[in-house]
Amino acid sequence: MKVVVIGAGLAAMASALMAAEAGHRVTIVTKGIGGLGLSTGVLDVYSWAPDGSPVSDPFDFSSLPPEHPYHAIGADAVRDGVAWLEEHVGLFGARPVGAPERNMWIPTPAGAVRPAYAVQRSMADSVLRDGGQYLVVGFRQFKDFPAQLIADNLARSPHVRVTARAVTLDLAARSGEADSNATAFARAFDGRSREVRESGFYTEFGEQVASALAAAVRPGEVVLLPAFCGLKHDATAPLRAAIADAGGAGLAEMMIPPPSVAGRRIYDALLAQCREARIDVHMNATVTASSGENGRITRLLVSRAGRETPLEVDAVIDAAGRFESGNIMRNSRKEFRETIFGLPLAVGENPWTTGVVVDSAMHPTNELGSPIYANLHLAGDVIAGSAPWAEKSGEGIALGSARAATNALGKD
Known part of the structure; x- marks a missing residue:
């Protein structure tokens, strides 16, 4: 399958490499280098519960509200995604003895x-x-x-x-x-x-x-x-x-504080692996339109260096992020929109948790819970319902959704 991944953050690069490992031909389309250079370089899964109490077991999602993306992703996919990063990047050490799945206390800046x-x-x-x-x-x-x-x-x-x-x-x-x-x-x-x-x-x-x-x-x-x-x-x-x-x-x-050398190390390691896997990386590129039929996307239009180029696709993984990347925008009338595919958005009590609702295969879904496109999968921050800056769940969501999305490729 020819898979296009949109974005260059942790979710996008992990999705691209996981898809390449599964034998797919992968292209990355991205505006820039993603957000890893702004990350701490620490691997967070789930650290703070909604009531503000510290979380001991980061893979126990029972305290999270039902709309949280971890419930769609599933603990197994999160474990697999986190283990994948630890194995592939080679920067992380062994877990402390007696704490295979426990959070540890670390100092902040x-x-x-x-x-x-x-x-x-x-x-x-x-x-x-x-x-x-x-x-x-x-x-x-x-x-x-x-x-x-x-x-x-x-x-x-x-x-x-x-x-x-x-x-x-x-x-x-x-x-x-x-x-x-x-x-x-x-x-x-x-x-x-x-x-x-x-x-x-x-x-x-x-x-x-x-x-x-x-x-x-x-x-x-x-x-x-x-x-x-x-x-x-x-x-x-x-x-x-x-x-x-x-x-x-x-x-x-x-x-x-960012910019982060530790986050840059992760980015450099993943980018080097993308090159080794012969993943085509289109930098300074933007997806401006898509087309398809029968509920499937068949072509993306990519703007790069003043030219628009069509890309034929078998599947797409959208890991373009949320507000920081401009993938989700809000106008002066406080109306939100997803800019690439026009997907419906779920706006929570906290507007910063706005995103797209997904099913267990990371398909974007409509108000009835049905997939909108059978071969479009989402990964990372674009998914609705999380507040990663508060609960410290960014890497877990990115890696877990990347694993769930790539597991679903070819099963649509």
Whole structure:
């Protein structure tokens, strides 16, 4: 089958790769690079219940309202999708012993704590434990990581009992630069050389950071750094070795505000796999129209570089997102519309949960619950009924719906 996937976020790229693995010919059509660069790089399934209480078992959806997409997707598809990402990306570590399906407490960029299902290996030591001692390390040139505020908030958390203090290093990512972003620091760790120095780093900058951390850490402390220790290379391993030599208990990256180096790592890994799978990626492209017959889409019209090109399709997976991407829009009269296929929308009490209702095969459905198009499937944020920013369910919905949608290909 020829499958077109719309979008380039986690749901879209996972759908494209899953479809390619199933033997389909896949094309991605996307306006840009998707939202992974704005994500935290943490894998969330379900963290906060509607009443604001923390969720221990992220695959237990019984507390969610009936319109939530997890009920259509199903826990098995979510498990399979999450396991697929962990296996394919290679950035995530093994689950903690005794907690195969349990959320863990991790620090936020403001020093609050929240549950999360999985973190990247470089973040493993940021999983908070009662009695832990933490040294939060900021950089004077990186303004998006207020180390003292983070440490103060961690020490007063009602969810974990920890002690925390802070230090701020004066190490510029680029010489003479007083204000650097996360990408600049990641490149300072990566450098241009492919050769590893005797110290285990690729650059002198990494060695300078290790020396400063070894001088600052106290015995038994876990060092928490902003999540920017390399895009191409993992600098946390030699940093962890330097901390161990100085008596520290561990070292980890922790989440930072977007743009996110940790999210970019996931995007880069998935994009590389798309290229290896010979998936055709149409960047800076927009689906402007569709046509078909007998309840099936047979052709998409794609606008790219001033030209409109028809694409013949056997199936479509729409993972173009919600308001952020412009896939769902609201006009001055507060009327919502889905911009690609004109699908009906379910508008909840919270208008930001507006989206398209789907069945278990991720088909968009009408008010009677019947599929609108037999070969159109949805994945990710375009599906109605979730508030991923509040419940922390974005990755679970993206991956679970991608798995459910690709499982349904060819069965229509």
